[in-house]
Amino acid sequence: xxxxxxxxxxxxxxxxxxxxxxxxxxxxxxxxxxxxxxxxxxxxxxxxxxxxxxxxxxxxxxxxxxxxxxxxxxxxxxxxxxxxxxxxxxxxxxxxxxxxxxxxxxxxxxxxxxxxxxxxxxxxxxxxxxxxxxxxxxxxxxxxxxxxxxxxxxxxxxxxxxxxxxxxxxxxxxxxxxxxxxxxxxxxxxxxxxxxxxxxxxxxxxxxxxxxxxxxxxxxxxxxxxxxxxxxxxxxxxxxxxxxxxxxxxxxxxxxxxxxxxxxxxxxxxxxxxxxxxxx
Ligand SMILES: *[C@@H]1O[C@H](CO)[C@@H](O)[C@H](O)[C@H]1NC(C)=O
Ligand SMILES: *[C@@H]1O[C@H](CO)[C@@H](O)[C@H](O)[C@H]1NC(C)=O
Ligand SMILES: *[C@@H]1O[C@H](CO)[C@@H](O)[C@H](O)[C@H]1NC(C)=O
Ligand SMILES: *[C@@H]1O[C@H](CO)[C@@H](O)[C@H](O)[C@H]1NC(C)=O
Numbered sequence: 001x002x003x004x005x006x007x008x009x010x011x012x013x014x015x016x017x018x019x020x021x022x023x024x025x026x027x028x029x030x031x032x033x034x035x036x037x038x039x040x041x042x043x044x045x046x047x048x049x050x051x052x053x054x055x056x057x058x059x060x061x062x063x064x065x066x067x068x069x070x071x072x073x074x075x076x077x078x079x080x081x082x083x084x085x086x087x088x089x090x091x092x093x094x095x096x097x098x099x100x101x102x103x104x105x106x107x108x109x110x111x112x113x114x115x116x117x118x119x120x121x122x123x124x125x126x127x128x129x130x131x132x133x134x135x136x137x138x139x140x141x142x143x144x145x146x147x148x149x150x151x152x153x154x155x156x157x158x159x160x161x162x163x164x165x166x167x168x169x170x171x172x173x174x175x176x177x178x179x180x181x182x183x184x185x186x187x188x189x190x191x192x193x194x195x196x197x198x199x200x201x202x203x204x205x206x207x208x209x210x211x212x213x214x215x216x217x218x219x220x221x222x223x224x225x226x227x228x229x230x231x232x233x234x235x236x237x238x239x240x241x242x243x244x245x246x247x248x249x250x251x252x253x254x255x256x257x258x259x260x261x262x263x264x265x266x267x268x269x270x271x272x273x274x275x276x277x278x279x280x
Pocket of ligand 4 (some may be wrong): 197
């Protein structure tokens with residue numbers, strides 16, 4: 001009986017330790033996806049502020065909005081459109097965006113709002129891109145239902161170009177350092193990052209909505225060791241996650257063996273108990 005009690009407490013201990021280790025490793029994972037969720041929260045906040053730029057809005061007119069003072073440096077705008085007009089006429093110029101004929105939204109709505117974002121000096125904060133340098137602010141174009149202009153936390157509509165792609169012609173751009181090639185970067189709404197070639201150095205194209213910018217790969221000038229240090233840092237980040245998980249897994253395997261052994265031990269004990277006629 002004493003043996004069994006000891007084994008039970010040991011089992012409990014082994015159960016608790018991996019759980020603690022697992023939960024210990026969670027903050028690292030959360031921290032990594034943190035910027036993604038804060039960027040989505042920013043989208044929701046900017047939708048609200050862009051909508052308040054509308055006072056008896058006419059369709060097809062650009063309304064510049066105001067951002068809260070804690071986000072000074074960003075610019076937003078909103079434009080209300082009939083869905084049919086978007087599809088059959090497009091929008092020749094909406095800030096840096098050119099919207100061709102044939103863009104449709106889903107789910108279908110009668111009227112929609114295109115919210116424009118220019119993240120300015122906040123681009124790196126909300127869309128960090130290690131190994132790259134931004135040549136232009138991150139610009140966003142997101143579509144929402146226009147049926148209730150005081151609504152908040154609206155879900156984005158999916159917009160899709162069925163013919164020509166949308167174009168983004170970046171205006172206030174730093175010139176690319178000699179020898180480096182400007183690349184378009186697109187952050188989709190699922191948090192994925194896509195790269196493509198820029199045309200004439202400052203134009204990107206897209207068939208969907210999201211956030212866009214122009215970047216170049218950061219090259220360390222001369223013998224500066226900064227990119228290597230960056231790599232090491234991200235390596236150690238990976239280990240912070242991997243080590244507790246591995247230790248946790250090893251302990252789980254150990255626990256499985258222990259439980260198996262305990263089961264066998266108990267069976268043997270029970271049989272012994274039956275044979276000698278004493279209740280276990
Ligand atoms: C900025 O201020 C607005 C309004 O006061 C608030 O809702 C929002 O959470 C703040 N955002 C950040 C990123 O601090
Ligand atoms: C961006 O610039 C504004 C002033 O124009 C400043 O208040 C704000 O703190 C800056 N944001 C960042 C992330 O540096
Ligand atoms: C619009 O949205 C606001 C905020 O969510 C809500 O209070 C209001 O009732 C809605 N109006 C309509 C007509 O649905
Ligand atoms: C982008 O440009 C590079 C070099 O200019 C070229 O090798 C590559 O094929 C291009 N990619 C696409 C998708 O056009």
